[in-house]
Amino acid sequence: MREEISKKKIINKISKIEKWATQLTIYAQQAVLYEAVLSPKPGLVDPVDSGAHRDMNIYTFMDSTCSLYQGFYQFAQKGLLWKDSLKKLFEKSRFIGIELEKKMLKETKNINTHKGIIFSMGIFLAATGFFLQRYLDVFIEFPIFEKEDSDEIFKIIKKMTRGLVAEDFKQIDKKDTLTHGEKLYFKYGFTGIRGEAEAGYPFIENQIMPRIRCQDKKESLQYRLLEILFLLMSNTEDSNVIHRGGVEALELVKKEAKSFLKTGGLAQENALKKIEKMNSLFVQKHISPGGSADLLIVSIFLGKLENIL
Numbered sequence: 201m202r203e204e205i206s207k208k209k210i211i212n213k214i215s216k217i218e219k220w221a222t223q224l225t226i227y228a229q230q231a232v233l234y235e236a237v238l239s240p241k242p243g244l245v246d247p248v249d250s251g252a253h254r255d256m257n258i259y260t261f262m263d264s265t266c267s268l269y270q271g272f273y274q275f276a277q278k279g280l281l282w283k284d285s286l287k288k289l290f291e292k293s294r295f296i297g298i299e300l301e302k303k304m305l306k307e308t309k310n311i312n313t314h315k316g317i318i319f320s321m322g323i324f325l326a327a328t329g330f331f332l333q334r335y336l337d338v339f340i341e342f343p344i345f346e347k348e349d350s351d352e353i354f355k356i357i358k359k360m361t362r363g364l365v366a367e368d369f370k371q372i373d374k375k376d377t378l379t380h381g382e383k384l385y386f387k388y389g390f391t392g393i394r395g396e397a398e399a400g401y402p403f404i405e406n407q408i409m410p411r412i413r414c415q416d417k418k419e420s421l422q423y424r425l426l427e428i429l430f431l432l433m434s435n436t437e438d439s440n441v442i443h444r445g446g447v448e449a450l451e452l453v454k455k456e457a458k459s460f461l462k463t464g465g466l467a468q469e470n471a472l473k474k475i476e477k478m479n480s481l482f483v484q485k486h487i488s489p490g491g492s493a494d495l496l497i498v499s500i501f502l503g504k505l506e507n508i509l
Contacts, residue, residue, distance in 0.1 A: 216336055217280045223342045224276035224328055228321050229269055231500035232314070234509075235493055236261040238425050240475045242456075243482030244493055251479065252444070252488040256311050264304050264313035271300030275322045279329020286330070290360035293326045294319075316393060316440070316494040323397055324498050327356040328505070345505040350409060353502070358400035365391050365398050380443050388447065392439035393491065401498070403435055408499045412508055421509070423466050426475075429496050430465065433457035438491035449487050456481070 236258065239246035250257045274296050282289045297318045304314055331352055335343055343349075369391075372382050384390040391398075408428060415424045434457035441450045456478050465471065482488070503509030 213336060217277065220332060220336075220342050221273055221276040221280055221329065224325055224332075225269060225273040227501055227504040228272045228276075228325055229265060230504060231497045232265050232268065232317060232321075234421075234425065234500050235497045236265065238422065238429070238496075240472065240479060241426075241429065241493070242475055242478040243453075243488045244490065249479075252483050252486050256308070256313060260308055260311055261313055264308050264311075267303045267307040268300065268314060268318070271296060271303065271318070272321065272325060274300075275325035276329045279326040279331075280333060280336075282326070282330050282333075286356060286359040287362065289326055289330060290323065290364075293322045293360075297322045316490060317497050319393060320397065320401075320494055320498050321501065323357055323360060324353065324501060327353050327360060331356055344507045345502075347409075347413070347506070350502055350506060351405070354400045354402075354405045357397065361394075361398045361400075363398070365394050368394055381439060384439055384442055388442070390437065390439065390442060392437070393494070396437075396495075401495070403432075404495060404499055404502070407435070408432065408495075409502060412499065412503050413506070417508075424509075425496065425500070426466055427461075428499055429492060430457045430461055432492040432495050432499075433489050434461060436489070436492045436495060438489050440488055440490035445485055445487050449485060452485070453482075453487060453489050453492075 236245070237247055239248050241251065244251045245253050245256055245258060245261055247258045275293055278292055278296065279289065282292075300318050300322075301315055304318065305312070331349070332343075369382065369385050372378060372386055375382070378386060381392050381394065384392060396403075408431060411431060412424070412428060415427070434454050438450060438453065441453050445452075460471075460474055460478070463474075468474070500509055
């Protein structure tokens with residue numbers, strides 16, 4: 201009798217892990233799709249145009265997004281099942297991410313649509329799954345997160361990524377070929393998304409999530425998400441922008457975004473015309489704030505967890 205009860209408990213727990221991993225994956229994929237269809241986004245691919253990208257369009261993004269589901273599920277499931285150190289969870293997540301990148305590139309015919317978000321979303325999914333382990337025996341249904349729960353995710357991420365920058369960039373002066381990120385670090389000391397991850401995504405935690413929580417829910421989702429995108433553009437050390445146009449391009453993006461927000465943001469009467477003008481400028485200069493777009497995606501994911509987006 202006790203043995204049968206024990207088996208049922210194990211089966212029920214496995215079933216719950218599968219359901220919760222699926223829910224996390226749905227939120228992650230929704231976040232990617234929300235960003236893709238958001239418009240207008242200066243320099244970025246949206247349903248209206250391809251921004252500064254000549255090799256991709258919204259359909260490329262749809263194909264790419266469909267290829268992410270299985271890998272996203274693996275990130276989440278791994279976190280929900282993980283019993284080893286958080287550092288090793290990060291290492292495992294990177295391995296899953298590398299395999300997911302291959303699937304994405306196969307689907308897009310070698311066009312890099314979502315490499316950045318695979319890295320960041322992989323971290324957030326694994327960290328969230330790990331956090332949720334403590335509630336598997338508490339809640340029957342997938343729980344709605346509160347601020348304190350999201351705060352715990354950021355703490356877990358810091359533990360997962362501790363030492364990441366030093367480890368990834370050691371001895372790069374001895375390498376014959378460098379990645380884009382390594383080149384930027386070598387030339388500018390720019391740590392990019394690795395530095396952001398190791399710090400626990402502080403701007404999202406301290407500025408973006410508080411803003412999302414206090415946004416007027418009566419405003420359109422388009423309005424609210426565009427506001428968050430411009431907040432990110434005004435502050436993000438975007439490696440995509442630097443790679444395409446150097447530090448000058450990054451300063452231009454920050455300046456344009458800050459000016460737009462300072463003059464009223466989406467509330468100003470000519471907001472859409474200003475965004476269109478910004479888009480033309482970014483296209484002309486071949487600037488794409490893809491790093492900000494990636495951070496918007498993980499912000500949407502957290503907003504989904506808290507049921508505020």
